[in-house]
Amino acid sequence: xxxxxxxxxxxxxxxxxxxxxxxxxxxxxxxxxxxxxxxxxxxxxxxxxxxxxxxxxxxxxxxxxxxxxxxxxxxxxxxxxxxxxxxxxxxxxxxxxxxxxxxxxxxxxxxxxxxxxxxxxxxxxxxxxxxxxxxxxxxxxxxxxxxxxxxxxxxxxxxxxxxxxxxxxxxxxxxxxxxxxxxxxxxxx
Amino acid sequence: xxxxxxxxxxxxxxxxxxxxxxxxxxxxxxxxxxxxxxxxxxxxxxxxxxxxxxxxxxxxxxxxxxxxxxxxxxxxxxxxxxxxxxxxxxxxxxxxxxxxxxxxxxxxxxxxxxxxxxxxxxxxxxxxxxxxxxxxxxxxxxxxxxxxxxxxxxxxxxxxxxxxxxxxxxxxxxxxxxxxxxxxxxxxxxxxxxxxxxxxxxxxxxxxxxxxxxxxxx
Numbered sequence: 241x242x243x244x245x246x247x248x249x250x251x252x253x254x255x256x257x258x259x260x261x262x263x264x265x266x267x268x269x270x271x272x273x274x275x276x277x278x279x280x281x282x283x284x285x286x287x288x289x290x291x292x293x294x295x296x297x298x299x300x301x302x303x304x305x306x307x308x309x310x311x312x313x314x315x316x317x318x319x320x321x322x323x324x325x326x327x328x329x330x331x332x333x334x335x336x337x338x339x340x341x342x343x344x345x346x347x348x349x350x351x352x353x354x355x356x357x358x359x360x361x362x363x364x365x366x367x368x369x370x371x372x373x374x375x376x377x378x379x380x381x382x383x384x385x386x387x388x389x390x391x392x393x394x395x396x397x398x399x400x401x402x403x404x405x406x407x408x409x410x411x412x413x414x415x416x417x418x419x420x421x422x423x424x425x426x427x428x429x
Numbered sequence: 430x431x432x433x434x435x436x437x438x439x440x441x442x443x444x445x446x447x448x449x450x451x452x453x454x455x456x457x458x459x460x461x462x463x464x465x466x467x468x469x470x471x472x473x474x475x476x477x478x479x480x481x482x483x484x485x486x487x488x489x490x491x492x493x494x495x496x497x498x499x500x501x502x503x504x505x506x507x508x509x510x511x512x513x514x515x516x517x518x519x520x521x522x523x524x525x526x527x528x529x530x531x532x533x534x535x536x537x538x539x540x541x542x543x544x545x546x547x548x549x550x551x552x553x554x555x556x557x558x559x560x561x562x563x564x565x566x567x568x569x570x571x572x573x574x575x576x577x578x579x580x581x582x583x584x585x586x587x588x589x590x591x592x593x594x595x596x597x598x599x600x601x602x603x604x605x606x607x608x609x610x611x612x613x614x615x616x617x618x619x620x621x622x623x624x625x626x627x628x629x630x631x632x633x634x635x636x637x638x639x640x641x642x643x644x645x646x647x
Contacts, residue, residue: 275646275647287511292508294504295504296502296504296507299505300440300505301503302444303440314431316513317513
């Protein structure tokens, strides 16, 4: 449980969350994405603006790369998956079933989903897990392009992505389990 | 919503999708019962409708835990919950996809299996009608059970225990329609109750399923 967390994020900006394992980064991100209820405080941000990506990529093993991405594009009411495929270097893999992908390739497909959602705020939980150096650089480029287009990003990551973004250490907000719940306020947007 | 339905159908028909599991089970029950009962056509004809209804119900039960468990394991359920689709619609579509891949094939296969159980001629129409009206209720109730047990490792046993009592009214009235039809009696009473059960669960349970799913996703 976290207490006293507060931050705001302007269009075109990113915020990086740091903190030791178990410090509550995932909890915070899931709460912002609307998957967990707040005990106290507010999130000033529409859930409809958020594209959430967690540890698991939500891929279907028996569908191809293009089919997986096309599904999410249709769910989010967009249609163009080619840009996302190109940006994450997946064009040559488009017809391959997802079960035949390596861990890093799956991750790239999971991240490509963010682009087809067409949503402005990317909420990312450890996005670089199992990516190689080149893919991390490519991912960082894509985040920068997204920010340059007026998007926002909230990342929990331990890797330096070269983003000019402030770092928030989640560890210091950890609630003392013996004390009662304090002021829990999240300012967002 | 159409995309989700098409995806679920596609997944069911591709390798490892589980389509045919229920159908094969239904076939096995209908083929084996005559061996167990013995070569008595009169007795078989009498129990045929009930056996087919019971077989359809258990076949339906087999594939229930797949409704949400697979999406939960690979993280799609979290992503669907944060997508523009309302979770109530997701539950409705999931139940519909389950019916299209289980209930509908069972209903269509029932007349053929009725032959194996020497179901009297008068019974076919009412057997198919009762299954067509009753199996949607089985899928929707099962979807609710699957939402309750999502996230529990090997929750299949708990799911069966939760869902079976809820299946009893559908089974009673469904089998009653088929039995009365076979014997040439009036069917309107149990038929109306069966249709009523189906319509009520279709109207209410997707909302309840979405509610428990939200709690389970926390």
